[in-house]
Amino acid sequence: MAQSTIGIATRSRTPTRLGIVTAISFLVMVILPFVVGEFQVSLLSKLLLFGALAISLDLVWGFTGILSFAHGVFFTLGGYAMAYYLKLNLSAENNTYGGSLPDFMVWNGLTELPWFIAPLKYFPIAAIAMVLIPAAFAFLIGWFIFRSKVSGVYITIITLAISSALTTFFISQQAYTGGTNGITDVSKLSIFGINIPPNGLYWIILLFTTFVLVGSWWLTQSNFGLILRSIKENENRISYLGYDVASFKIFIWTLSAGIAGIAGGLFVPLNRFISPVYLAVAFGTQVVIWVAIGGRGTLIGPLVAAILLGQIQNSAERVTQDWQLVVGVLLLIVVLFIPDGLVGTVQKLFMKKQQPASTKQPVIDHN
Amino acid sequence: MESILSVKNLQVVFSGFKALKGVDLEVGDREIVTIIGPNGAGKSTLLDAIVSKSPVAAGNVYFQGKDITNKNPYDIARMGIGRKFQNPNVYNELTVFENILLALKGTHGILNSITTKLTKTKKDKIIDVLDRIGLLGDAATIVSSLSHGQKQWVEIGMVIAQDPSVVLLDEPTAGMTPEETHATGEIIKTLARNHTVVAIEHDMDFVKQIAERIIVLHQGAKLAEGSVDEIQSNPKVIEVYLGREKINDAA
DSSP, X not given: OOGGGSGGGGGGHHHHHHHHHXXXXXXXXXXXXXXXXXXXXXXXXXXXXXXXHHHHHHXXXXXXXXXXXXXXXXXXXXXXXXXXXXXXXXXXTTSTTSSSSOHHHHHTTOOSOOTTTGGGGSHHHHHHHHHHHHHHHHXXXXXXXXXXXXXXXXXXXXXXXXXXHHHHHHHHOHHHHOGGGOBOSOOOOEETTEEOOHHHHHHHHHHHHHHHHHHHHHHHHSHHHXXXXXXXXXXXXXXXXXXXXXXXXXXXXHHXXXXXXXXXXXXXXXXXXXXXXXXXHHHHHHHHHHHHHXXXXXXXXXXXXXXXXXXXXXXXXXXXXXXXXXXXXXXXXXXXXXXXXXXXXXXXXXXXXXXXXXXXXXXXXXX | OOEEEEEEEEEXXXXXXXXXXXXXXXXXXXXXXXXXXXXXXXXXXXXXXXXXXXXXXXXXXXXXXXXXXXXXXXXXXXXXXEEEOSSOOOOTTSBHHHHHHHHOSSOOOHHHHHHOOOOHHHXXXXXXHHHHTTOGGGTTSBGGGSOHXXXXXXXXXXXXXXXXXXXXXXXXXXXXXXXXXXXHHHHHHHHTXXXXXXXXXXXXXXXXXXXXXXXXXXXXXXXXXXXXXHHHTOHHHHHHTTTOSSGGGOO
């Protein structure tokens, strides 16, 4: 029998083409700093990180069906870890108060560095914390949510609550977090004494986002991805096939939070500050919008949407301060007319072209 | 005879309503047992309680001598009890091949699922299953575009791929044409050569085709038990199916 008729082989043709497109885009992106100005490089770096954050949400929402508004939280936790590192490594003359204590701590009457922040002075510890703190936090939440079989909209409500609670908590702990202002005036990124120029940071970020995209694609093409998709469609059925659904959910949830944390960590040297704004529900919603517009379960869609919307926002801001109106209208159009999102719709058109409608038995759909 | 599956005084209560009022059931290795009974008799509930879909209020379920009452569904599945649900409970958004692949016997851990490859052995196993359920040509078809009967076969295929010691089938022929029903009967008979089968059925022709022993449930309790002939001539059974000449019309 023809092997091509068996199984998934026929489905993976589109990703091959997508892979070529991705590779070409990557190369174009690599040489971009030589073509565009400094501002564009900085903006693109930021948007690539938002793209990676959107991909991390796509893993849990698009593939596994868990809608989370807390991905801004994981992003920001990673961001704070890096922000402490950069703040603590400000050279003494750059520090307003000359000492080793960050300015906001001085203002709030702290006389010495809290023990839980002090180790972040060292890059390896900060780098580990940037992944581990959001991941551990996610693991803890995930353990309780998924083991107790909370599902669907209730998870989403819990993520909203987490986002709100952490925003309030970070604002209230002014002496340790810098309150509403967050951690500002951080040093430029230097790793083991080597200063990273803006273009260098851009390439690091480009590599990271590419790695997240390709890694996520590889992960979702495996049996693991198949299991995630079945959990999304019907999580009860698969437990009768011998799968421990909760452990799969906890795993992808934690992994996703780790990715979001790294994105947040890389965001701080670029943005030069981190604040509870990124913990808040509004930012979490932004991530959800990128995934919805780009196309759930497409990985590249959310990335493209984050970059495009960022550029639109940048242009629209020059014309009007009400750019969010533009995004709002776009979201409405997508939700109402193209629920698969931009890339999802394009992919479906491709698949239809490849597989001409076969003359099969009448379609009876029981859903 | 040594029982592979043993249900003792099983009770299931749904918010005060006793769906099962102490049912006993012994199933021998590689036996085919058919459960019949009017709607609401507790047939599906009995299978649900065995696989921990419905919580057991009292009584016990033993599998190969081990108490599995109210254990995690995935543990029960891993021990070797497979279940086919009443309405085809398959993955509509996945291909036929992927549905079978998901069910394939093996380890079900996270790391394993990431690193595992689709080996030739696995592929051959899946092709063999597809062949048995007559869907080899539809391997790459998305399940939502299949007919109701074909979906039933996909789920039977999933159970075959799972290769459990005990197969629990809930109305495997519901919605099938007589020809499809007969074909399904043959699949199940082949299955029974190396599996134990417990099936819920309405279609008496089908029951006659496959059954070795029949159990009649009525209002959450066992009403009768025996061969096809014994059941058909049992006055209590006839009374339950009141107003009908024969239980042939029991559907």
